Every structure is written in structure tokens, then in C-alpha cells.
Amino acid sequence: MANVAISPENGVLLAFRRDLRLAVRSKGEVIQAMVFFVMVVSLFPLAVGAESALLKRIAPGVMWVAALLSVLLTLPRIFANDYADGTLEQLAISPYPMAVIVAGKMLAHWFTTGLPLAIVAPVLGLQFGLGAHELGVIVLSLMLGTPVLSMIGAVGAALTLGVRGGSILTALLVLPLYIPVLIFGAGAAEASMAGIDYTANLSLLGAGLLLGALASPLAVAAAVKIALD
Amino acid sequence: MTEPSLQAKNLTLTRGGRLLFANLDFSIARGEALVLRGANGSGKTSLLRVLAGLTMADDGVISWDDAPWKSASSVRRANVLYLGHANALKDELTAAENLADGLGFDGMTISAENQHRALERVGLMARRDLPARRLSQGQKRRIGLARLLLTQKPLWLLDEPTNALDADGVALFTDIVDEHLARGGMACIATHLTMQIHAPVRELNLAESA
Amino acid sequence: MSIFKYASPSTFYPLAGKMAPWFAVIAAILGAAGLYLGLFRAPVDFQQGEVYRIIFIHVPTAWMAMLIYVIMAVYGVMALTFNTRLSSMMIEALAPTGVMFTVLALWTGALWGRPTWGTYWAWDARMTSTLILLFLYIGYMALVNAMDDKKRADKAGALLVIVGSANVPIIYFSVKWWNTLHQGYSVAASGSSMDASMRMPMLLMTFACWAYAIAIALWRVRAIILEREKEAAWVANLHGSASLKTSGVRA
Numbered sequence: 127m128a129n130v131a132i133s134p135e136n137g138v139l140l141a142f143r144r145d146l147r148l149a150v151r152s153k154g155e156v157i158q159a160m161v162f163f164v165m166v167v168s169l170f171p172l173a174v175g176a177e178s179a180l181l182k183r184i185a186p187g188v189m190w191v192a193a194l195l196s197v198l199l200t201l202p203r204i205f206a207n208d209y210a211d212g213t214l215e216q217l218a219i220s221p222y223p224m225a226v227i228v229a230g231k232m233l234a235h236w237f238t239t240g241l242p243l244a245i246v247a248p249v250l251g252l253q254f255g256l257g258a259h260e261l262g263v264i265v266l267s268l269m270l271g272t273p274v275l276s277m278i279g280a281v282g283a284a285l286t287l288g289v290r291g292g293s294i295l296t297a298l299l300v301l302p303l304y305i306p307v308l309i310f311g312a313g314a315a316e317a318s319m320a321g322i323d324y325t326a327n328l329s330l331l332g333a334g335l336l337l338g339a340l341a342s343p344l345a346v347a348a349a350v351k352i353a354l355d
Numbered sequence: 356m357t358e359p360s361l362q363a364k365n366l367t368l369t370r371g372g373r374l375l376f377a378n379l380d381f382s383i384a385r386g387e388a389l390v391l392r393g394a395n396g397s398g399k400t401s402l403l404r405v406l407a408g409l410t411m412a413d414d415g416v417i418s419w420d421d422a423p424w425k426s427a428s429s430v431r432r433a434n435v436l437y438l439g440h441a442n443a444l445k446d447e448l449t450a451a452e453n454l455a456d457g458l459g460f461d462g463m464t465i466s467a468e469n470q471h472r473a474l475e476r477v478g479l480m481a482r483r484d485l486p487a488r489r490l491s492q493g494q495k496r497r498i499g500l501a502r503l504l505l506t507q508k509p510l511w512l513l514d515e516p517t518n519a520l521d522a523d524g525v526a527l528f529t530d531i532v533d534e535h536l537a538r539g540g541m542a543c544i545a546t547h548l549t550m551q552i553h554a555p556v557r558e559l560n561l562a563e564s565a
Numbered sequence: 566m567s568i569f570k571y572a573s574p575s576t577f578y579p580l581a582g583k584m585a586p587w588f589a590v591i592a593a594i595l596g597a598a599g600l601y602l603g604l605f606r607a608p609v610d611f612q613q614g615e616v617y618r619i620i621f622i623h624v625p626t627a628w629m630a631m632l633i634y635v636i637m638a639v640y641g642v643m644a645l646t647f648n649t650r651l652s653s654m655m656i657e658a659l660a661p662t663g664v665m666f667t668v669l670a671l672w673t674g675a676l677w678g679r680p681t682w683g684t685y686w687a688w689d690a691r692m693t694s695t696l697i698l699l700f701l702y703i704g705y706m707a708l709v710n711a712m713d714d715k716k717r718a719d720k721a722g723a724l725l726v727i728v729g730s731a732n733v734p735i736i737y738f739s740v741k742w743w744n745t746l747h748q749g750y751s752v753a754a755s756g757s758s759m760d761a762s763m764r765m766p767m768l769l770m771t772f773a774c775w776a777y778a779i780a781i782a783l784w785r786v787r788a789i790i791l792e793r794e795k796e797a798a799w800v801a802n803l804h805g806s807a808s809l810k811t812s813g814v815r816a
Contacts, residue, residue: 130459132429132433140456144459147448148445151486210441211441211442211444211445212439212440212441212443213443213444215407215437215439215441215443216439217460219407219408219409219432219435220460221429221433221462222460222462227460281728285708285721285724289708289711289712291711295708295711298700298703298704298707298708299707301700302697302701302704302736305736306732306735306738309739309740309743310739310742313742313746317746330742334735345724345727345728348645349724352720352721352724353717354409354410355410355411355717355720372796
């Protein structure tokens with residue numbers, strides 16, 4: 127029996143590994159989010175017609191909106207079960223700071239939502255007639271942007287824990303805050319298609335990622351404590 | 356045994372516009388147990404949550420070895436173990452994994468043999484690799500008992516720990532608490548049962564305080 | 566301590582009651598003067614004609630929409646750091662007024678847009694940002710209304726407006742960025758060299774909106790205080806006859 131150093135890395139790792147293992151044990155949820163993403167994207171050609179020039183033009187926007195909605199649907203997974211079965215209380219009084227634990231949980235959430243979406247995105251992009259270069263930019267923008275969606279989403283998910291109408295309420299809180307990510311993310315691919323410099327968009331997403339990584343654990347930890355009080 | 360280790364002064368809590376308790380004073384010394392009594396809804400769980408640092412009291416001070424405790428202080432988190440109404444178990448994880456995770460978040464790793472010894476004692480050894488969803492309520496509760504066996508935290512806050520336990524389980528629980536108190540540990544237990552704890556036990560009836 | 570004295574609802578309640586009518590009177594006078602100068606005295610715009618006069622309402626309301634959200638966030642910081650109930654009550658009292666100004670700004674913007682741009686709604690950067698601001702207000706109100714536990718609603722709402730206000734500059738920046746990328750409508754602030762005869766009514770209207778917002782927020786916070794503290798002794802003492810009620814509770 128040994129006591130482990132209560133270091134931030136250990137806390138992040140502990141929470142991350144555990145949530146990842148839970149996601150692996152219930153694979154269904156991870157796959158469902160990916161299938162949802164594919165289906166939403168596939169609806170657009172059916173709705174606006176299969177004209178290839180139009181599809182190509184709207185592809186980045188469609189894929190980003192679909193990614194955003196998929197992430198939105200998975201937000202309850204971050205805290206709702208832990209809240210219901212008493213785990214969240216245990217985490218809140220753990221010697222590890224709450225901010226560290228929620229950081230691990232957000233990372234695990236991204237691993238099981240944003241990352242898989244970024245991986246399947248190129249296949250969908252081909253359906254919309256995008257070239258390799260544009261696909262690369264979309265994947266890169268999703269890689270940089272979806273972690274921010276997990277972070278902002280975690281604040282909303284924590285604030286609405288145990289509140290009636292929780293998931294639609296989460297969407298109301300979170301969607302306006304998602305707008306900058308959507309603009310810069312979809313904008314990067316659009317810029318690359320228009321032959322304009324897209325690195326500024328990606329840099330802004332990267333800046334958002336850094337800012338989120340610094341600020342979101344504190345905000346989420348505060349929100350969780352409010353929910354438990 | 357003389358110095359009280361946990362001291363609560365003047366604790367007052369209102370929840371949802373209802374006064375649960377007011378100006379509550381009590382202390383728990385090393386090697387001593389405090390049993391919380393009171394009808395359903397009298398605030399036993401809320402008091403335990405206040406002690407755990409989950410709920411902020413409206414008024415009052417809790418001190419540990421004469422130093423006031425802030426709600427999220429690291430001293431408090433290092434010393435308190437709280438077992439709530441809910442088991443805090445994951446259905447997808449096995450009994451052994453659940454136990455290891457629970458202790459892991461307390462900042463501990465356990466060797467396989469220690470874990471086996473604890474699971475053996477609470478009677479879960481044969482079921483250690485079953486996912487928690489396949490365990491009965493009482494068996495889930497026993498994972499909590501195994502955690503009590505392995506933890507090194509001095510102050511235990513236990514909310515109806517004997518719920519769903521059979522007679523053997525209750526006896527086992529009493530033994531575990533007794534051993535803990537004999538080592539100089541402390542416990543605050545909310546329960547309806549009369550338990551045969553050998554160490555000094557004080558009772559606090561919440562219905563009377565409000 | 567002397568400042569914090571007024572952070573207690575029981576001392577703030579009568580103070581708010583005394584101040585509110587004054588601000589209401591100021592709002593009425595400034596508003597009347599501003600409207601008179603703006604609608605009858607300010608010269609006709611040589612490009613837009615009479616219709617430009619809507620900016621005397623549009624611009625101040627758009628400013629207020631933004632400002633009230635920032636003030637809510639300031640109260641949010643106070644609510645979470647000093648744990649003062651009154652701060653949270655002020656956030657709750659300000660939110661509906663913020664929504665009203667945001668809706669007014671959007672509405673007058675649309676009415677102005679129709680004759681000037683030929684469309685009620687253009688995806689202009691400022692109008693889009695204002696729309697998103699409206700969503701932020703609605704999110705706050707939805708969250709607070711969904712929670713039965715007022716203590717929790719107070720804290721959660723405070724945290725939400727803080728997070729929201731930290732994002733407001735980013736949202737404004739991103740929308741502007743988006744707007745230039747897509748080269749939509751961009752309306753330069755009409756009258757970059759604003760004539761004094763136009764500046765005066767604008768200023769008066771702005772202060773009128775300020776005074777109105779303060780008066781309404783004070784009245785609304787009084788209602789919120791009464792509702793939340795209906796069990797407290799001092800509320801019962803406001804009307805001597807109600808003292809029976811408290812003796813029962815405290816015994």
C-alpha cells in the first residue's frame with residue numbers, strides 16, 4: 127500500500143484513463159456520435175441537391191456544424207453519470223484539485239468525440255468533392271477546434287447538472303459560445319478553397335485552444351462545485 | 356484521546372428555504388465515533404456533506420486540530436473519507452477496478468495482495484472480476500467496506516453505511532469501524548440502527564437541534 | 566464594512582425604493598428632451614433623409630444591450646468572490662432590461678435597414694453580434710429559471726455571465742472577422758463627423774436609457790428581495806400586521 131504523490135499530472139492521468147476506459151467498455155456511445163456526424167453530413171446533399179459546385183462550397187460549413195452538433199449531443203456524458211451515481215462527490219473531495227480532474231475528463235471527452243470526428247471527416251469530405259489540400263485543412267481545423275468545443279461544453283454540462291430539461295438547456299448555453307470556433311474552423315477550410323491564407327484562422331483556433339486549456343478547468347471546477355453544493 | 360480533533364461550532368444550514376439545523380456544536384476525538392440520529396429529512400446527510408466540504412454551511416466553523424477548515428483545503432481533502440448514499444460505482448467496471456479507482460482518487464495505489472485480502476474479507480473475492488452491474492445492492496455496498504479496510508484517512512463520514520447489508524455485513528461493518536477507532540481513527544455515522552461499537556460513541560440527535 | 570452594509574438585502578430594499586423614482590424622473594426628462602431634439606431639432610441627413618433619426622434610439626439601446634451584460638458580469642464576480650446575495654439579485658434584475666434593450670436595438674436596426682439597405686435583416690457584423698448577445702441573455706434567463714434551488718441558481722447564473730462576458734470580445738472579433746471574409750454589408754458609423762446638433766440628442770438619449778435601466782433594475786430588485794426574503798422578520802415588519810407570521814417561524 128503506497129501513497130502516490132498528489133501531483134497535477136497524476137490527477138489528470140487518473141481521470142483521463144478512467145473515463146477512457148469507461149468509454150471503451152461502452153463503445154456504443156462513441157460509435158453513435160460518429161454515426162450521427164456521418165448521417166447529418168449526408169443529409170445535406172439530399173436537402174440542397176447534388177450539384178457538385180454548391181456541395182463543395184458548403185462542405186466546410188456543413189462538416190463543422192455537424193461536428194458541433196455531435197459534440198453537443200455527447201456533452202451529458204462528461205458529468206451526468208458521475209453526478210447520478212455519486213462519483214462526482216467523491217471526485218470533488220479527492221485530494222486532487224477539482225480543476226485537474228476535470229481537465230482529465232475533458233481530455234478524455236475529446237479523445238472519444240472530437241478526435242474520432244476529425245478522423246472520419248476526410249471520408250465525408252471526399253463525398254463533397256473536396257481536394258486533398260482542403261481535406262487536410264479541415265482535419266487540422268477540427269483537431270484544433272473540437273477540444274475547445276469539449277472545454278466550453280463541459281462548463282455548460284456542469285452548470286446544468288440535475289436540472290430539468292438539462293440537455294436542451296445545455297445547448298442554449300453553449301451554442302452562442304461555440305460561434306467563434308465555428309467561424310474560425312469553417313473559415314480555415316473556406317479560405318484554403320478560395321486560395322486565401324488560412325493560417326491566420328488556424329492560429330486563432332490554436333490561441334483559443336491555449337486560452338481554453340488555461341481557463342476552462344477553473345471554470346468547470348467552479349461549475350461542478352456549484353452543482354454539488 | 357483528550358484533545359478533540361474535529362470540532363464544529365455554531366453550524367447552521369438552511370436548504371431550500373428550510374432550516375435544517377442551527378447553532379450545532381459537537382466534537383469528535385481520536386478513537387471516537389459520533390452517531391447521527393434523526394428522522395428522514397432531518398439533515399443527517401446535509402451535515403455529513405457539510406463536514407466533507409461539499410456543502411457550505413450558512414454559518415459556523417469547523418476546525419481540525421484547532422485550525423479552522425476551509426471548504427476546499429488540502430488538509431481537509433487528505434483527511435476525510437466520505438461514503439454517501441450512492442455507491443459511486445461504475446457499472447461497466449469490475450469490483451476490483453472500482454475499488455482501485457476509488458482509492459486512486461484518494462491518492463493511493465494498492466498492491467494486488469492487499470486488495471485481495473480486503474476483497475476476501477468483505478466476501479467479494481470470487482466476484483472481483485464481475486462488472487459492478489452484476490453485483491447485488493449489498494455486494495456493491497461491500498466494495499465500500501473494502502475501501503474502508505484499505506484507506507488511511509483518519510476521519511470517516513458514513514451515510515447509512517449498513518443500507519442493503521445483511522446481518523453478516525452489518526457485523527463486518529461494525530468490526531471494521533471498531534478496528535479503525537482502536538487505531539485512533541474517527542467516524543461520523545448517520546444511521547437508524549443501533550450498532551455494537553465498542554469504542555466510545557456519542558450520539559447527536561438532529562431532530563432536537565432544529 | 567460601511568460599503569458592505571448596503572450589500573444586505575434588508576438595508577438595500579428601502580434605499581432602492583428611495584432612489585428608483587428619482588432615476589425614473591431623470592429618465593423621463595432626459596428622454597423627452599433627447600427625443601424632442603432628435604426628432605424635431607436635429608437637421609435632416611442629406612443621404613438618408615428623415616429615417617436616420619431612428620439612430621437616436623438604435624445606438625443608445627445597442628450600447629445599453631452590451632453594457633448591461635458587462636455590468637451583470639461585474640455583479641457576477643462580486644457574487645462569487647464576496648458571496649453576496651444582493652449581487653446575484655441584481656444580475657437577475659438587470660437581465661430582462663438587457664433583453665429589452667437588445668430586442669429594441671435589433672428591431673430599430675431592422676427598421677432602419679429596410680429603407681437604407683433595402684432589407685430588414687442583413688448579416689452585418691454588428692447586428693449579428695447583437696443577435697448572439699440576445700442568445701447569451703436568453704441562456705442566462707433559461708438557466709436561472711430552470712433551477713428550483715435559488716442558492717444554486719444564483720451561483721450558476723453568476724458563473725455563466727462571467728464565462729459569457731469573457732467570450733463577448735472573442736465573439737465580436739470573430740463575427741467581424743467572418744464579416745470581412747464574406748464581404749457582407751458593412752455599415753460605417755453613419756456621420757463619422759457627427760454634428761453637434763446630432764450629438765446632443767444622442768447623449769441625452771444615452772443618459773435617459775441609463776437612468777431608465779437603473780430605475781427599472783432597482784424596482785425589480787425590490788420585488789426579487791421581497792419574494793426571496795418573504796420569511797424574514799424585517800419583511801414582515803414592513804407591514805406591522807404581518808408580525809404574526811414570523812413569530813411562528815422562529816419559535
